[in-house]
Amino acid sequence: MTPIRVGILGATGYTALEAIRLLLTHPQAQVTVATSRQEEGQSIASIHPQLTGRLELPLSAPEPAVIAQQCDVAFCCLPHGASAETVRQLAETGLRVIDFSADFRLGSVELYRRWYGGEHPWPEMVGKVPYGLPELFGDELREAQIVANPGCYPTSAILPLAPLLSAGAIDPADIVVDSKSGVSGAGRTLRVGSLYCEANESIAAYGVGSHRHQPEIDDILGRYSGERPQVLFTPHLTPMDRGILSTIYVRPRSTDADGVLRLWRELYAEAPFVHVVDHLPATKHVAGTNHVQMAVRQAGDRLVLLCVVDNLTKGASGAAVQNLNRMFGLPETLGLGGKSV
Helix, strand or coil: CCCEEEEEECCCCHHHHHHHHHHHCCCCEEEEEEECCCCCCCEHHHHCHHHCCCCCCECECCCHHHHHHHCCEEEECCCCCCHHHHHHHHHHCCCEEEECCCCCCCCCHHHHHHHHCCCCCCHHHCCCCCECCHHHHHHHCCCCCEEECCCHHHHHHHHHHHHHHHCCCEEEEEEEEEEEECHHHHCCCCCHHHCHHHHCCCCEECCCCCCCHHHHHHHHHHHHHCCCCCEEEEEEECCCCCCEEEEEEEEECCCCHHHHHHHHHHHCCCCCCEEECCCCCCHHHCCCCCCEEEEEEEECCEEEEEEEECCCHHHHHHHHHHHHHHHCCCCCCCCCCCCCC
16 A cells, blocks of 8 residues: 655644654554744754654645645644644645644634634634544544544543533533643743743643633533533643643432443443543553543542543544544554554
C-alpha cells in the first residue's frame, strides 16, 4: 500500500512532536511536510532534537496549494482562531484535515463567539464537522473531509460520562469534573505559570468557571446523549510533564457502581483503547500511550468516576492518528500499539 502522506502544520509545538513520533512508527503513514512561519528554513530536528536521525525535513511556510500537492491529509496544529481559515484553504484544495484546535468542536457559532470572543472565520462549517472521538462518533469519520480533534480535558470527562447520561443513569444537572493536568497541556509557548520555578512543587487551579473546555464538554455530551448537562469543571496544573486525572462526582438516578461498570463495558466493548479497571487509575498507568483507564467508587449518595489519559497522546496526537486510521479505512490501532518515545 502506498503510504498516506501526512503534513504537520504548526510543527514546533508539543502536540506536533507527539504526532510525528507516532507517525514515524506507523507502517502506512509518512510525514512529508512540516510547516512553521517563524522557523521556516530550519530542519524540524533542530527544533525537536529528539527527531535527529529520524526526520530531517526542512520547515516550510504553510502554503495550502503546495501542501495539497505533497500530502493526503494534514494535521493542523495551529492555535484556536488561527486554525479555521487555514483549514478552509486546505479543504478548498480537496485535502483532508484533522484540526487540533477548538475551531470546529462546538455546535454553534453563538457558542463559539461567547467563549472565544470573536467571529468564526468559517461559520458555515460550524456544527457540521464530525467530533473526532472514535469511541462515540466513529461512524461519522470514514467519509469526513475535516475532523475536529477533541480537547484533552474533554476526552477525560466525555468518555466516562457519555454512557451514563445516554442511559439516564445519573442526574445531568449535578456533575462536578475536577481535573489535574501536566504542564505540557499549556503548550510550548512561554508563559510565566509554566516556568519551572512557578510550576514545580506546586498545584494550582486555573480558568475557574471560564475554561474554554467547559462548553466543549457540555456541548458534546448533549449532542451524544440528547440531554445537555450542567457540568462544573475546574482544571488544575500539576508539576508533571504529561497526563490528566479527572475525578468526576455524579448523583445517580437509577444505578450504582456495578451498574456504571456494566454501562461502560457495554458501550466500550469494542473500543481497543478504553479500559474499565478495578484499581484506582493513575496517570503513570497510561503515560505515553493512547490508552484510557476508568474506574468507579461509591461515596455516600454519590458516585465517583475516575479517568486517566495522556494529554499529548489520547488527549491530542494519538486521537489524531486514531482518526486518521478511521478516515482511511485502516485498523484503528495501527501505529498506536506502544509507548511514544
